[in-house]
Amino acid sequence: MLKVRHLSKNYVSGTQIIRVLKDVSLEVKKGEFVAVMGPSGSGKTTLLNCISCFIPHEEGEILLAGQDLSGLQETKLAKVRNRQMGFVFQDFMLLDGLTVFENICLPQIIARRPVAQMEEKAKNICRLFGIEKILNQYPAEISGGEKQRTAVARALMNQPYVILADEPTGNLDSKSCKTVIDAFLQAKEEMGATIFMVTHDSFAASFCDRVIVLKDGQIYGELTRKGTRRAFMDELLDTIRTLGGDDHDYA
Ligand SMILES: Nc1ncnc2c1ncn2[C@@H]1O[C@H](COP(=O)(O)OP(=O)(O)O)[C@@H](O)[C@H]1O
Ligand SMILES: [Mg+2]
Known part of the structure; x- marks a missing residue:
């Protein structure tokens, strides 16, 4: 579903070039729930921002x-982000002036989907996540x-x-x-969602x-859950x- 091939990304700071991502290749299959872990500053957020094309990258696909997505124009990318990607951020990014229901419906409003169908869908997802009362x-x-959970519901719409x-x-x-x-697990199991989480x-x-x-x-390793x-x-x-440090050093 998602493939990253030989991705490299540099930041330029004054006269310095900081190599943040170095030849990163990975794959997420349809219906998989995959996490990226790594020390603070290892490039996790940069990787996500490159995947969503919020920031440009130097090399790779x-x-x-x-x-x-590498060569797409901004108008096409906006469509890809709205229709083919769902986003969930640490600080929720909900609109304060809208209700939970209106927040969830926002991606469908932007995509100009029919209202009745949209409401039905939102209600089903909310029932699944146990947020129908709010x-x-x-x-x-x-x-x-x-x-x-509201943000996850919105991302799935x-x-x-x-x-x-x-x-x-x-x-x-x-x-x-939890x-x-x-x-996320319900989205994966009941809706076949593919999730890539930092x-x-x-x-x-x-x-x-x-x-x-x-x-x-760089990719240091990969662990698959077996037991x-x-x-x-x-x-x-x-x-x-x-890797060095304990769990609390990781952000
Ligand atoms: N806009 C930027 N300009 C310059 N350097 C940046 C920028 N954003 C991030 N960095 C640097 O890139 C490295 C990786 O950052 P980031 O992707 O945020 O890591 P993580 O999410 O794993 O903590 C860090 O060393 C950070 O200081
Ligand atoms: Mg980060």
Whole structure:
């Protein structure tokens, strides 16, 4: 579904060129839930921003359902982002002046989809995520976990090829974190969603099918979940310790 091939990205700061991503190649298959972990500054957010083409890259290809996004013009990219990608951010990015229901419907309004169909879809997703009771409330009136489930619901509305999530549980306590991960798992299981998530949290990552470890802008390794979630979490914690520092140093 998503293929990144030989991606390189530099930032220019004054006279300095900082190589942030160095020959990164990865693949996320349809229906897979994949996490990227790595120390703070290893290039996780840059990788996500390159995939969504919010920032340009120097070398490499980004293929979404076979289409190379690298050369696309901004108007075409806007369409790809609205219809083929769903976004979930650490700070929710909900519009305060809109209700939960209106926030969720926004991508469909932008894509000019029929209203009746849109409402039906939004209600089904909200039922699945257990947020049907808060549809008429405003973001300021709901909890962090509810805000992020609203954001996940919004990301799913156009049935995107992939959901891109940057630290989606970063601002949540452990109980709310689990409700958001559950929403991703339900999206995957019930709707066949493909999810690519950046996280520093071994607990959140341990629910994924696969975890890609990034270090200094390069792929350091990859772990596939085989046994129990608990065993996978221990494996992830071990890998992070080997990289240097403990779990709390990772952001
Ligand atoms: N706009 C920018 N200009 C210059 N350097 C940047 C910019 N954005 C990020 N960086 C640098 O690129 C590296 C990777 O950053 P980032 O992708 O945010 O890492 P992560 O999300 O893993 O913490 C860091 O060293 C950061 O300082
Ligand atoms: Mg980041």
